[in-house]
Amino acid sequence: MTARPRDLPSAPGAGVPALAVSGVSHAFGVRKALDDVSLDVPAGSFTALLGPNGAGKTTLFSLVTRLYDNRSGAIHVLGSDVRRQPAAALSRLGVVFQARTLDLELTVLDNLLYHATLHGIGFRAGRHRALELLAQDGIADRASDKVRNLSGGQMRRVEIVRALMHRPRLLLLDEPTVGLDIASRAALVAQVRALVAQEGIGVLWATHIIEEIGPGDRVVVLHRGRVRAEGSYEELLARSGGEDLSAAFLQLVDDAGEAAA
Numbered sequence: 001m002t003a004r005p006r007d008l009p010s011a012p013g014a015g016v017p018a019l020a021v022s023g024v025s026h027a028f029g030v031r032k033a034l035d036d037v038s039l040d041v042p043a044g045s046f047t048a049l050l051g052p053n054g055a056g057k058t059t060l061f062s063l064v065t066r067l068y069d070n071r072s073g074a075i076h077v078l079g080s081d082v083r084r085q086p087a088a089a090l091s092r093l094g095v096v097f098q099a100r101t102l103d104l105e106l107t108v109l110d111n112l113l114y115h116a117t118l119h120g121i122g123f124r125a126g127r128h129r130a131l132e133l134l135a136q137d138g139i140a141d142r143a144s145d146k147v148r149n150l151s152g153g154q155m156r157r158v159e160i161v162r163a164l165m166h167r168p169r170l171l172l173l174d175e176p177t178v179g180l181d182i183a184s185r186a187a188l189v190a191q192v193r194a195l196v197a198q199e200g201i202g203v204l205w206a207t208h209i210i211e212e213i214g215p216g217d218r219v220v221v222l223h224r225g226r227v228r229a230e231g232s233y234e235e236l237l238a239r240s241g242g243e244d245l246s247a248a249f250l251q252l253v254d255d256a257g258e259a260a261a
């Protein structure tokens with residue numbers, strides 16, 4: 001059973017979703033990558049964005065992070081419109097991209113401090129925050145090591161720590177476990193679930209690996225640029241009448257079945 005966030009003091013804007021996407025479409029030339037996509041990531045939820053290759057997951061992340069401009073629909077981060085209030089929206093957002101983006105020649109700590117500086121966090125406060133997060137994650141002993149000398153799983157954990165340096169309330173992770181072995185994958189999922197439970201942060205976890213999703217999670221199924229289903233893990237199972245999420249997922253992305261229907 002997935003842990004739920006413990007009671008947190010209600011903050012201004014409590015009840016506002018960490019992420020709200022409404023009616024968003026995006027095309028690359030004639031190819032439609034996203035078609036009228038709407039979804040929510042409630043604060044304090046682990047929401048899996050489940051979709052096969054080419055579903056549109058990375059395109060959606062690129063729109064939320066403003067790499068691409070959303071010309072249709074609206075995207076709000078903690079109530080701030082990413083188009084009209086980009087500074088407010090992006091300052092509350094942490095991102096772990098699919099491609100690795102740490103500087104391999106810098107130490108773990110220097111990578112974190114560099115990111116802190118970009119967010120206007122002073123050296124002392126940045127160092128304190130970095131060491132605190134590394135300790136929470138059990139990798140404080142690697143702070144002075146060059147990133148080049150870490151394993152793939154440790155690099156990913158450092159990237160998550162980096163994404164948390166400025167205390168975001170929404171964390172986006174784009175297929176973060178790609179290339180990791182089973183144990184590292186499980187450790188990474190556990191690290192992020194702990195954040196949801198302890199800090200009430202909203203998480204959008206893009207993946208095509210069904211085993212990463214568990215009871216208590218929210219699931220959004222994306223396929224060929226469209227949301228095929230959204231709800232709790234349990235609701236998706238009940239809807240499909242299946243015993244496991246794999247069967248439910250295969251039904252939802254079955255184009256042949258859809259065409260026949």
Ligand SMILES: Nc1ncnc2c1ncn2[C@@H]1O[C@H](COP(=O)(O)OP(=O)(O)OP(=O)(O)O)[C@@H](O)[C@H]1O
Nearest residue numbers: 028031032033051052053054055056057058059060
């Ligand atoms: N820059 C681009 N130019 C043209 N087409 C693109 C571009 N980026 C993505 N696409 C297309 O948009 C669709 C969605 O791609 P996207 O990368 O968002 O999917 P994804 O769900 O992240 O896939 P994956 O799991 O393989 O990373 C695909 O058909 C892809 O080929």
